[in-house]
Amino acid sequence: MINEPFASGNSIVHRLDPRFRTFFAVLLSIEVALLKDFSAMGFALLVAFFLAASARLNIREVMKRLSSIFGFLLLLWIVIPLTYEGTPAWQAGWLTWTREGIHLSAQISLKSTAILMIFMALVATMTLSTLGRALKRLSMPGKLVHLLLMTYRYIFVIGQEYQRLYTAMRIRGFRPSTSLHSYKTYAYLFGMLFVRASKRAERVNQAMILRGFNGRFYSLDDFQPSYKNWIFAGTMMMIFTGILLMENGLLWPMKPF
Amino acid sequence: MHISEGVLSGQVLVAGGVLAAAGTAIGLKKMDYERVAEVGILASAFFVASLINVRIGVSSAHLILNGILGLLLGWAAFPAIFVALILQAVLFQFGGITVLGVNTVIMALPSVICYYLFSNIIFKSNSLAITAAFLGGFLSVLFSGLLLGVALIFTEESFFEMVLLIVGANFPVMVIEGIVTAFCVMFLRKVRPEMLPGYVK
Numbered sequence: 001m002i003n004e005p006f007a008s009g010n011s012i013v014h015r016l017d018p019r020f021r022t023f024f025a026v027l028l029s030i031e032v033a034l035l036k037d038f039s040a041m042g043f044a045l046l047v048a049f050f051l052a053a054s055a056r057l058n059i060r061e062v063m064k065r066l067s068s069i070f071g072f073l074l075l076l077w078i079v080i081p082l083t084y085e086g087t088p089a090w091q092a093g094w095l096t097w098t099r100e101g102i103h104l105s106a107q108i109s110l111k112s113t114a115i116l117m118i119f120m121a122l123v124a125t126m127t128l129s130t131l132g133r134a135l136k137r138l139s140m141p142g143k144l145v146h147l148l149l150m151t152y153r154y155i156f157v158i159g160q161e162y163q164r165l166y167t168a169m170r171i172r173g174f175r176p177s178t179s180l181h182s183y184k185t186y187a188y189l190f191g192m193l194f195v196r197a198s199k200r201a202e203r204v205n206q207a208m209i210l211r212g213f214n215g216r217f218y219s220l221d222d223f224q225p226s227y228k229n230w231i232f233a234g235t236m237m238m239i240f241t242g243i244l245l246m247e248n249g250l251l252w253p254m255k256p257f
Numbered sequence: 258m259h260i261s262e263g264v265l266s267g268q269v270l271v272a273g274g275v276l277a278a279a280g281t282a283i284g285l286k287k288m289d290y291e292r293v294a295e296v297g298i299l300a301s302a303f304f305v306a307s308l309i310n311v312r313i314g315v316s317s318a319h320l321i322l323n324g325i326l327g328l329l330l331g332w333a334a335f336p337a338i339f340v341a342l343i344l345q346a347v348l349f350q351f352g353g354i355t356v357l358g359v360n361t362v363i364m365a366l367p368s369v370i371c372y373y374l375f376s377n378i379i380f381k382s383n384s385l386a387i388t389a390a391f392l393g394g395f396l397s398v399l400f401s402g403l404l405l406g407v408a409l410i411f412t413e414e415s416f417f418e419m420v421l422l423i424v425g426a427n428f429p430v431m432v433i434e435g436i437v438t439a440f441c442v443m444f445l446r447k448v449r450p451e452m453l454p455g456y457v458k
Binding site for chain 2: 004025026029030032033034065069072079080083084085086100101104107108109110111112114115116119120124128131141143144146147148149150151153154155157158159162176178180183184186187188190191192193194195196197198199200201202205208215
């Protein structure tokens, strides 16, 4: 049900310090989300491709994940150009595609693809426990990080529990349909998942207290300092500034079409 | 229910981020370390439950279940949903970094509202409890849709038709969330009432 295809790997990106990667992923994503200039967006998309390539991501997995937003983008391209007010670009009968609408759809498509790829290349390339530690070092509250790790750990356990319950339902002849009976069965399934989760939580909590848990996970491997991290940081800062300059028309200005 | 990257304006993203941070801070404050295991494991149960597709006529949809999450967790729904959204982003690349705040508010604020509206009706008579639970499920999705609409319209007024389309298309989901929440609450009342708010032995 859940897999992390990018988390393990041995590319240059995988070996960089997770704190640096997380920080710059957030910084670049925010910058890209606010862009309005097409040359800056194009460049950001290029950077995203470059990062994904240097992380040596599996292309099929990348496409699979991109296809989840492509459905949304397709809907966007159907709805926005028709409903957005502005100067008409084409007309067919009573349907009007506006120039501004097409503009906006193109912007959203470029930006969301770029942000998604940056995220896949820099953040999805670490395991969740590493991300948790990186977030802690980047001063996210300890309790929240603890909650994140706890939730992650139990997704798999609860997922298996769900599979077991669902198998039991199917053996007893359950077939999903649009009926009250079907929804009732799902409601009881969810209810049972919550009950089991809550009982498990009680046991886990007792076991943790028994072992002297004091609200902190200790980790044996620490982040290794390396000059490569600083090269990465320098490059990312240059890219950040480059995109900023393009956005403000100071570098390769492009007239909106 | 969430908004993708690259759609919203800077102001909306910042507003969402600030509200989500405030809600999460309150949630964390109300949740001591003793309860982290409980909230975490329940959050993962919701994560799993929201992956399950339920048939609606010829199509199918996954449920959000933020109404019942609110009833079970109260303010802790904020950190729980925030964490679940991080996991969705990392594991499936649904949503993402910049919209994390907005999406947290879209789903968690209705949870908290439902908690305040309905948590003390759950142990009343059967018919009252069923109505309250149904409304909890129905309204939480409706409120989420409306918040999503607010975020889109504040970004761009021309998104109005799109918002109508989204909220309208989610109407069947609201009804089904209501039905499922009602059955689920009645189930929990029988099986493990101590999980629900306002339980006295």
